[in-house]
Amino acid sequence: xxxxMKLLHVGCGINTKANSTDIFSGxxxxxxxxxxxxxxxxxxxxSITDMSVVExxxxxxxxxxxxxxxxxxxEVPLALKEFRRVLNDNGIVLIRCxxxxxxxxxxxxxxxxxxxxxxxxxxxxxxxxxxxxxxFIIENEYMAHKVAFNSKLITGTLKQAGFKxxxxxxxxxxxxxxxxxxxxxxxxxxLDKLLRSHLKSRxxxxx
Numbered sequence: 428x429x430x431x432m433k434l435l436h437v438g439c440g441i442n443t444k445a446n447s448t449d450i451f452s453g454x455x456x457x458x459x460x461x462x463x464x465x466x467x468x469x470x471x472x473x474s475i476t477d478m479s480v481v482e483x484x485x486x487x488x489x490x491x492x493x494x495x496x497x498x499x500x501x502e503v504p505l506a507l508k509e510f511r512r513v514l515n516d517n518g519i520v521l522i523r524c525x526x527x528x529x530x531x532x533x534x535x536x537x538x539x540x541x542x543x544x545x546x547x548x549x550x551x552x553x554x555x556x557x558x559x560x561x562x563f564i565i566e567n568e569y570m571a572h573k574v575a576f577n578s579k580l581i582t583g584t585l586k587q588a589g590f591k592x593x594x595x596x597x598x599x600x601x602x603x604x605x606x607x608x609x610x611x612x613x614x615x616x617x618l619d620k621l622l623r624s625h626l627k628s629r630x631x632x633x634x
Contacts, residue, residue, distance in 0.1 A: 432455055433457050433486045434451055434457065434486065435486040435488070436460045437489060437490070437491050437494065437510070438463075438493075438495075439462050440467050441467050443460065444456060446492075447492065448629070449627055449628050449629065450624060459471060459486075461478065463475075475491070475509060475510075476502050476505040476506045476509065478512075478513060481509075484515045485515070486513050487518055487519075488518060488520070489518070491510065491520065493524060493525075495507075495522060495524055495574075496576070497571070497572060499573045503584060504587065504588055507520075507584060507585055507588035507590075511588050511590060511610065515610070517611060519608065519621075520608045521606070521607050522581065522585075522607075523605055524603070524606075525556045525557070525572070525575060525576070526597055526598070526604045527575040528597075529597065530575070530602050533602075534553050538552075538553060539552065539553055540552045544600055544601055548560065548563075553602075557575060559571040577604075578595040578606075581595060586608075589610075590608035590609060591611060592613040592614075592615075593618075594606070594615055594622060596622055607625075
């Protein structure tokens with residue numbers, strides 16, 4: 428019997444693997460939730476910049492959805508190196524974060540506060556995607572965004588952190604980047620297929 432694949436869901440907030448991807452939400456994945464906020468009842472209370480409580484090479488995948496933008500720029504490499512450290516030799520990381528280029532284009536076109544799209548949390552304007560959701564920051568200043576990425580920056584930063592192969596898709600409708608990094612060498616076509624298989628039912632044809 429094949430043992431469960433181990434998923435480390437970092438910066439999970441209230442979410443579980445059911446809110447992640449088509450693949451990670453499957454029964455074969457054993458989820459460990461990690462968050463700095465003990466109020467969301469994670470399995471592990473920890474910052475993503477120092478996950479020393481997590482053993483080296485102990486997970487098959489790391490899923491990071493909209494948390495690296497809450498770090499300062501100098502903290503991002505620390506977090507990505509931690510993601511790399513806890514992954515085994517066949518491991519992957521899947522990171523979701525705002526797409527700076529799409530946001531910037533809306534701003535250049537004169538739209539700063541009008542909604543770009545509807546999210547599960549409500550309408551998102553360029554100013555929200557860039558600096559953090561204003562209505563959430565009122566209650567929690569840690570929800571502010573401190574850094575932003577385009578595909579080139581997130582790809583390069585992951586490679587510098589030790590990921591051998593990296594592939595990024597831009598989801599224009601949601602002003603979002605989906606980036607897959609692998610510990611092992613992989614060609615672009617294989618990473619493209621893997622990433623799209625994670626996202627197919629959630630994104631449909633809105634690429």
